[in-house]
Amino acid sequence: MDNFGSIFIETIFGFSLLFILTKVLGKTQIRQLTAFDFISALILGELVGNALYDDEVGIGQIGFAILLWGILLYITEKTTQKFKRTRSFLEGKPAIVIHKGQLEREVMKKNNLDMNQLLHLLRSKDVFTVQEVDYAILESDGTVSVLKKTEAQTITREDMQLQPEEVNLPFMLINDGEVIEDNLKEIGRDMNWLEKELKKQSVSSVKDIFYAEYERENSLYIQKY
Secondary structure (H helix, E strand, O other): OHHHHHHHHHHHHHHHHHHHHHHHHOOOOHHHOOHHHHHHHHHHHHHHHHHHOOOOOOHHHHHHHHHHHHHHHHHHHHHHHHOHHHHHHHOOOOEEEEEOOEEOHHHHHHOOOOHHHHHHHHHOOOOOOHHHEEEEEEOOOOOEEEEEOHHHOOOOOOOOOOOOOOOOOOEEEEEOOEEOHHHHHHOOOOHHHHHHHHHHOOOOOHHHEEEEEEOOOOOOEEEEO
8 A cells, every 4th residue: 555655646746747847848739849859758758657666766856857857958948049050959950852843862861751751741731742742841840841833722812813801710619518618708608699599409408519619600500419
């Protein structure tokens, strides 16, 4: 029982420290993680995970390891912000892998990128042939940005000389049978309005709704269970 209690305390302690550390260092989306960020996340996980099951390691050692690694990450982050020349070394820099429709083999080789990987990245951008691509840039987080050739680009309203339309952001109002009250307030509505809208579509209870979305000038979109 003592061992379980020790693991419980160290887990809560490690979780709390990692949570605080992420708040201090700032938010980074998973898809925006650089190679350095990814390695840092793995090491932090290893530090806490190994410490939990090592009887000779206590809370003090866990806290010291996380704090030290957090300081190093913080210093690295501040260094890249203050000294621009260090960014390419510490964070990496984008690389043009397709230039004016031509594959840059040396750049691909330097970045350990083969054709199968490049085609996979292009397909994630709805591009299924390199013949459509004018420029492709391999970003520091491993994703690819694509600029299609003019004949492969989608026609816009501006191209058709049509008047621009107002863009309305849709809001999720119901998720898995629960009302998202913050979003309801954001659109200037209340529960009475929502209940009326549901009755218009023959829905008696919010609990019957899996997903509901509101977009200005459109009726409430509802998907039941």
